[in-house]
Amino acid sequence: MKALCYNGVGDLRTERVPDPAILNPKDAILRVIYSSVCGSDLHLINGYVPTVMQGDILGHEFMGEVVEVGTEVKKLKKGDRVVVGSIIACGECSYCQSQAFSLCDNSNPHAWMLEKAYGDSSAGIFGYSHAFGGYAGSHADYIRVPFADRGAFVIPEGISDESAVFVSDAVPTGYMAADMADIQPGDTVAIWGCGGVGQMAIQSAWIKGAARVIAIDREPERLRLAREHGKAETLDFSKVNLQEALREMTGGRGPDRCIDCVGMEAVSDSFAYYYDKAKQYVRLESDRPLVLRDAIMACRKGGTVSIVGVYGGLVDSIPMGAAMNKALTFKMGQQHSQKYIPELFDHMQNGRLDPSFLFTQKMSLDDGMKGYDLFNKKQTMRVVFAPGGVA
Amino acid sequence: MANEKRPVSDVLGMGQIEPEASGSSQINVGASERILSAAGGALLLSYGLRKASFGGLLLAAVGGYLTYRGTSGYCPMNERLGRNTAQEDEIVDAIEISKSLTINKPREEVFKYWRQLENLPRFMFHLKEIKQIDPKRSHWVAQLADNPFAKVLGSVEWDAQIIDEVENERIVWKSVEGARIDNAGEVRFIDAPGGRGTEVHATIQYRPPAGQLGGTIMKLFNPTFKQMVKQDLRRFKQLLETGEIATIKGQSSGRTKENESLEKPSSEYATVQEKHESLML
Ligand SMILES: NC(=O)c1ccc[n+]([C@@H]2O[C@H](COP(=O)([O-])OP(=O)(O)OC[C@H]3O[C@@H](n4cnc5c(N)ncnc54)[C@H](O)[C@@H]3O)[C@@H](O)[C@H]2O)c1
Ligand SMILES: [Zn+2]
Ligand SMILES: [Zn+2]
Numbered sequence: 001m002k003a004l005c006y007n008g009v010g011d012l013r014t015e016r017v018p019d020p021a022i023l024n025p026k027d028a029i030l031r032v033i034y035s036s037v038c039g040s041d042l043h044l045i046n047g048y049v050p051t052v053m054q055g056d057i058l059g060h061e062f063m064g065e066v067v068e069v070g071t072e073v074k075k076l077k078k079g080d081r082v083v084v085g086s087i088i089a090c091g092e093c094s095y096c097q098s099q100a101f102s103l104c105d106n107s108n109p110h111a112w113m114l115e116k117a118y119g120d121s122s123a124g125i126f127g128y129s130h131a132f133g134g135y136a137g138s139h140a141d142y143i144r145v146p147f148a149d150r151g152a153f154v155i156p157e158g159i160s161d162e163s164a165v166f167v168s169d170a171v172p173t174g175y176m177a178a179d180m181a182d183i184q185p186g187d188t189v190a191i192w193g194c195g196g197v198g199q200m201a202i203q204s205a206w207i208k209g210a211a212r213v214i215a216i217d218r219e220p221e222r223l224r225l226a227r228e229h230g231k232a233e234t235l236d237f238s239k240v241n242l243q244e245a246l247r248e249m250t251g252g253r254g255p256d257r258c259i260d261c262v263g264m265e266a267v268s269d270s271f272a273y274y275y276d277k278a279k280q281y282v283r284l285e286s287d288r289p290l291v292l293r294d295a296i297m298a299c300r301k302g303g304t305v306s307i308v309g310v311y312g313g314l315v316d317s318i319p320m321g322a323a324m325n326k327a328l329t330f331k332m333g334q335q336h337s338q339k340y341i342p343e344l345f346d347h348m349q350n351g352r353l354d355p356s357f358l359f360t361q362k363m364s365l366d367d368g369m370k371g372y373d374l375f376n377k378k379q380t381m382r383v384v385f386a387p388g389g390v391a
Numbered sequence: 392m393a394n395e396k397r398p399v400s401d402v403l404g405m406g407q408i409e410p411e412a413s414g415s416s417q418i419n420v421g422a423s424e425r426i427l428s429a430a431g432g433a434l435l436l437s438y439g440l441r442k443a444s445f446g447g448l449l450l451a452a453v454g455g456y457l458t459y460r461g462t463s464g465y466c467p468m469n470e471r472l473g474r475n476t477a478q479e480d481e482i483v484d485a486i487e488i489s490k491s492l493t494i495n496k497p498r499e500e501v502f503k504y505w506r507q508l509e510n511l512p513r514f515m516f517h518l519k520e521i522k523q524i525d526p527k528r529s530h531w532v533a534q535l536a537d538n539p540f541a542k543v544l545g546s547v548e549w550d551a552q553i554i555d556e557v558e559n560e561r562i563v564w565k566s567v568e569g570a571r572i573d574n575a576g577e578v579r580f581i582d583a584p585g586g587r588g589t590e591v592h593a594t595i596q597y598r599p600p601a602g603q604l605g606g607t608i609m610k611l612f613n614p615t616f617k618q619m620v621k622q623d624l625r626r627f628k629q630l631l632e633t634g635e636i637a638t639i640k641g642q643s644s645g646r647t648k649e650n651e652s653l654e655k656p657s658s659e660y661a662t663v664q665e666k667h668e669s670l671m672l
Contacts, residue, residue, distance in 0.1 A: 024638065054645070056644060092633050094493075147633070
């Protein structure tokens, strides 16, 4: 089959690789219909996530058709049209049973790698480095899905393939960001980053009862989409003094809930950005926590900072004094797809959530590198590969 | 070492049973005889050391065994012949490894699976086979690393004896005299508080084959060995909780076939690349 493989930093190639096979009884094989790029892939391609190997197939946000099931797959069957959560979870361990699927004890065959770096391991993730399991990703004609009964959800009638694909990752991530923020009636929610994840966090914040949503980015088109599809007020952080703007917009209080949908590759034109970039370059710091710092400073006393933007290693100069003395609550994590997907379908069917506008560009796998270039430069919201052809 | 930390088993009050100082951890080769075995052993040893896997460990153990039959001297042949040309009566310190994991299953179920010793090779990948000889005694066969030396040397085998057992609570065993790697161990099964499943605590002690110098070399393997015990426990947990062991072996990638088809890649036990580590930590 064809697959988009990592060959080095900034170097992806479409290659011929063997078709996947069932390796464990709870596996299924999917024919991939759509497979989307995600901001998380950029961290890998740009070299910020270690243990990516030459030949690894990327991609973790996908939907398709079940073509084969293992002997222990009970619910799924051949021909089912499904979307699969980007995080792999067994459903049986104590974390899975308390719905914290991204903390699954059993789905990461390379748990020891993460354990070394983090003190404990987290779940396996499709196409997301060997520390997160080394699973082959979805930018391919076919993909093997472990624990398929847990991870694959049959797409209800009335939800198009073009919307469903994002239920894999961008939608549950944005939704979990809003869920973790613990939004109370009357709250103002500030959201950093208007990529796919941020856009979904905006829509979800309304569902969770926000009175106001303020979206922050510097890409005019993305800010426009946040206004149009998210009914958010927007701030271009490259054009305003962000701290001042947020404080004055909220009568001097600061936003009640601050959500980071940017993560380790945040940009700005400030001195801090170049400082972090330089440290990152010489490996003194692995992540650029610009948004995290902003969120902590802006957040009102007693408020919540909810983090779904990904961090991988060490960050520097976190204003811990501000967080402590303002009594902030921090909530964070990789998304628990299996927990949220059923209720997301419901929100989508009832028109409360609509991810379809994230689908800005359809491409063939052969154009993989080109697609990621466009996406990396923020020239398109999300490139979606159609292995079956783009016609 | 002078300021070594208190062993975990001590904290947990486990593992008082020391492995028999029989086999290779004793010294019975005289000085003049020693030098001869050293060369061949050293070759195996260095080969095994480069393989950061348990197979490699065993290979190094066999190499170390030959080397130190030479350099520090124990020879099972000598022992069997009742020959002891050595003066001093030296016994090598045991090395200890302790690891725990919590399994989301009732204690009885966890104990039962483990006590059926034939099950162990299903999650202890370095074992080829265990045969129960009688209710207390079993025969263990371990795999050497997958390489030409290993093929010549065959497998490492020993007998073990359960010397203490309380149903659903603990199993204590010891290798019987003459094992190539003298070892002893204890596994405890404890209810985790608040219905959080079963804690499995494993403590394994082994005597490095071949004198104090052997001990120094085997210590190099300790992180690997610790890693291996943890991996074993993790696979045990996966099997019990999900009925399968998570794997990517045999999946597709843009790498060559031979890269992918390694039965148990040594990278599984190897350390994270340095470049990567600096990022992750
Ligand atoms: N927790 C999870 O499970 C999970 C799942 C998916 C994605 N993610 C993470 O969420 C983040 C966003 O993903 P995405 O797909 O939307 O990425 P994306 O690259 O499409 O969007 C990121 C956006 O952040 C903006 N940005 C950069 N610096 C900023 C700053 N200082 N302030 C405000 N905005 C800034 C960029 O202009 C861009 O529009 C990434 O870090 C990704 O890894 C996490
Ligand atoms: Zn993602
Ligand atoms: Zn689990």
